[in-house]
Amino acid sequence: MSEVFQKRVAREQRQAFRRAWFINFLLLYYFCFALSYLVFHFLALEDGITAHSKLLGLYLLLCIVVGYLWSRSPASAGRWMVERTNPVLKGLQKQPSLQKWLRSASGIFSLLLLILTLCLGWILTEMDMRALFSVQGLGGARRIFTSLIKPELGILEMVLEAMVVTIFIALMATILAIPIAFVASFFMARNLMKFSRSALFIYNSLRFIANFTRSVEPLIWAIIFSVWVGIGPFAGMLALMLHSFAALTKLYSEQIENIDRGPLEAIEATGANRIQVVWYAVVPQIILPYLSFTIYRWDINIRMATIIGLVGGGGIGTLLMQYQGLARWHEVGTIIIVIAIVVWIMDYLSARIREAIY
Amino acid sequence: MTPLLEVRSLNKIYDNGVHAIKNISISVNKGEFLGIIGLSGSGKSTLLRCINRLVEPTSGEVLLDQINLTQLPFKEMRQKRRQIGMIFQHFNLIRRKSVLTNVLTGSLGSTSTLRSVCALFEDEARERALEKLQAVGLVDKAQTRADELSGGQQQRVAIARALMQDPELLLADEPVASLDPATSHSVMDYLKKANQEYGKTIVCNLHFLSIVRQYATRVIALKAGEIVYTGAATEIDAAWFKRIYGEDAKEVEIR
Numbered sequence: 032m033s034e035v036f037q038k039r040v041a042r043e044q045r046q047a048f049r050r051a052w053f054i055n056f057l058l059l060y061y062f063c064f065a066l067s068y069l070v071f072h073f074l075a076l077e078d079g080i081t082a083h084s085k086l087l088g089l090y091l092l093l094c095i096v097v098g099y100l101w102s103r104s105p106a107s108a109g110r111w112m113v114e115r116t117n118p119v120l121k122g123l124q125k126q127p128s129l130q131k132w133l134r135s136a137s138g139i140f141s142l143l144l145l146i147l148t149l150c151l152g153w154i155l156t157e158m159d160m161r162a163l164f165s166v167q168g169l170g171g172a173r174r175i176f177t178s179l180i181k182p183e184l185g186i187l188e189m190v191l192e193a194m195v196v197t198i199f200i201a202l203m204a205t206i207l208a209i210p211i212a213f214v215a216s217f218f219m220a221r222n223l224m225k226f227s228r229s230a231l232f233i234y235n236s237l238r239f240i241a242n243f244t245r246s247v248e249p250l251i252w253a254i255i256f257s258v259w260v261g262i263g264p265f266a267g268m269l270a271l272m273l274h275s276f277a278a279l280t281k282l283y284s285e286q287i288e289n290i291d292r293g294p295l296e297a298i299e300a301t302g303a304n305r306i307q308v309v310w311y312a313v314v315p316q317i318i319l320p321y322l323s324f325t326i327y328r329w330d331i332n333i334r335m336a337t338i339i340g341l342v343g344g345g346g347i348g349t350l351l352m353q354y355q356g357l358a359r360w361h362e363v364g365t366i367i368i369v370i371a372i373v374v375w376i377m378d379y380l381s382a383r384i385r386e387a388i389y
Numbered sequence: 390m391t392p393l394l395e396v397r398s399l400n401k402i403y404d405n406g407v408h409a410i411k412n413i414s415i416s417v418n419k420g421e422f423l424g425i426i427g428l429s430g431s432g433k434s435t436l437l438r439c440i441n442r443l444v445e446p447t448s449g450e451v452l453l454d455q456i457n458l459t460q461l462p463f464k465e466m467r468q469k470r471r472q473i474g475m476i477f478q479h480f481n482l483i484r485r486k487s488v489l490t491n492v493l494t495g496s497l498g499s500t501s502t503l504r505s506v507c508a509l510f511e512d513e514a515r516e517r518a519l520e521k522l523q524a525v526g527l528v529d530k531a532q533t534r535a536d537e538l539s540g541g542q543q544q545r546v547a548i549a550r551a552l553m554q555d556p557e558l559l560l561a562d563e564p565v566a567s568l569d570p571a572t573s574h575s576v577m578d579y580l581k582k583a584n585q586e587y588g589k590t591i592v593c594n595l596h597f598l599s600i601v602r603q604y605a606t607r608v609i610a611l612k613a614g615e616i617v618y619t620g621a622a623t624e625i626d627a628a629w630f631k632r633i634y635g636e637d638a639k640e641v642e643i644r
């Protein structure tokens with residue numbers, strides 16, 4: 032090994048050790064938390080969380096020390112995880128066979144962790160087999176299912192009207208989001224924006240806004256907008272539009288980042304300006320994928336538009352919520368059937384259109 | 390006579406620390422057909438791209454008609470790029486657009502942004518584009534999509550696109566490296582035509598010495614970013630060949 036490479040390896044190893052220590056610490060800490068929660072829960076001495084917070088200091092100390100000692104072993108969970116993702120260390124590592132690894136401490140530890148997690152999950156989600164199979168519960172289930180399969184067709188006209196509103200909510204949201212997303216995507220493509228510092232700043236800010244917008248569910252946007260502009264289709268449309276905008280810019284700009292650079296350079300070399308370069312070298316390469324993404328988005332928006340109605344976004348979702356609140360299960364049945372048919376048709380159409388494009 | 394293009398102690402060090410061209414100075418007279426040869430990685434493309442600043446040189450000067458390009462602000466550089474056509478190994482056409490549109494992109498530098506976005510090229514530009522297509526023998530294909538043409542035809546469209554700029558200088562980066570021998574010669578013949586009939590000065594990266602000997606009026610050889618040979622193409626003999634390409638290399642004929 033050359034000296035330079037040895038230094039590199041040593042640096043990577045030091046860094047890997049610190050990371051492994053941190054991961055081991057987190058895993059151990061989670062282990063302690065889960066174990067003490069379960070123990071106190073079953074002994075019914077004290078609430079799990081309170082008991083745990085009393086022992087917090089002890090746990091932290093224990094986990095840091097044990098985590099440190101443990102990360103010296105190459106078989107520890109942390110080391111294993113870190114070395115797997117490090118190109119240099121992974122290359123140098125002798126791959127332990129799966130059985131060996133399972134027998135090692137980290138294998139047993141992982142298994143314990145999995146079991147603990149399942150137990151904890153059982154308690155926290157209040158799983159209760161008696162509720163699922165009680166006589167009373169089964170009776171309720173039978174009542175609702177029999178009503179659902181005997182839909183009340185008297186309200187069909189009203190349901191269809193609401194469905195049309197929902198379809199248009201999705202349509203407007205998609206159509207209005209397209210031009211904004213289209214323009215924004217060019218500013219969010221790294222390969223077009225790395226020419227200067229201020230351009231990169233715009234790139235990063237737009238990315239942040241879009242990522243934030245996207246990470247908030249449209250359901251929550253619908254709640255926000257229904258307070259802002261009042262309950263109804265407009266609120267639902269705004270919520271969907273915002274989310275579509277964020278989702279589309281991400282897909283669009285990734286597409287731009289994957290284009291062939293050749294034509295870009297060729298057009299640049301002719302002395303064309305930035306807008307001309309984008310228009311002639313970038314746009315022709317992205318237009319078909321854009322179309323495909325957009326149709327896919329419209330497909331998603333139809334589904335989301337029904338859900339958004341549940342929290343006051345108007346259309347068929349709102350109608351569904353009203354009848355469900357009145358426990359009128361025959362009417363609810365009608366609505367569900369209409370939704371299912373429409374979603375199925377849209378699904379089919381959008382798949383066919385996207386097939387035709389490619 | 391003052392040279393059309395002068396490169397003075399040009400250096401390029403890439404961000405990853407590779408010193409791709411080292412202190413290169415060349416001067417090219419009007420009407421010359423300069424061939425650049427050298428092994429893969431010797432810096433041929435880098436040198437060419439530094440001339441029209443597709444790659445920003447680290448230091449040194451590039452003078453076109455006595456004007457230093459390396460110091461120009463970007464807007465003026467764009468103006469200058471109109472005088473420098475470029476041809477690439479992989480043609481770099483816009484695949485989904487017609488051949489005519491591809492040739493018309495050569496005139497983007499002199500078309501306003503609004504007009505070009507609406508694809509409203511001047512009638513005069515359309516006429517000229519067809520004329521250039523005529524010159525490379527592809528006027529019948531004007532309305533065909535670029536990706537429906539063969540490699541050789543695509544490269545001829547690229548030549549027409551470069552001619553459309555009416556440049557003084559043509560840079561060609563291995564224009565025939567992805568073509569078969571027969572097609573290579575036909576494409577090189579069109580470059581020669583541009584050189585002799587239209588009087589374009591040409592700087593061309595090439596792989597095969599036989600092609601260099603046949604077309605270039607002068608040749609420089611690069612090795613690891615430095616010039617190791619300058620002179621007439623016909624004078625590169627076996628000894629020089631070994632110096633440029635290394636001891637083990639054997640010359641391949643391509644006819």
Ligand SMILES: Nc1ncnc2c1ncn2[C@@H]1O[C@H](COP(=O)(O)OP(=O)(O)OP(=O)(O)O)[C@@H](O)[C@H]1O
Nearest residue numbers: 403404405407409428429430431432433434435436
């Ligand atoms: N964008 C880049 N970033 C970093 N290094 C680069 C870049 N482009 C080229 N290089 C390096 O610069 C050196 C010269 O590359 P260049 O492409 O100019 O060679 P070339 O003579 O054109 O080779 P070829 O015949 O393979 O095209 C090479 O070592 C290459 O790895």
Ligand SMILES: [Mg+2]
Nearest residue numbers: 433434435562
């Ligand atoms: Mg090259």
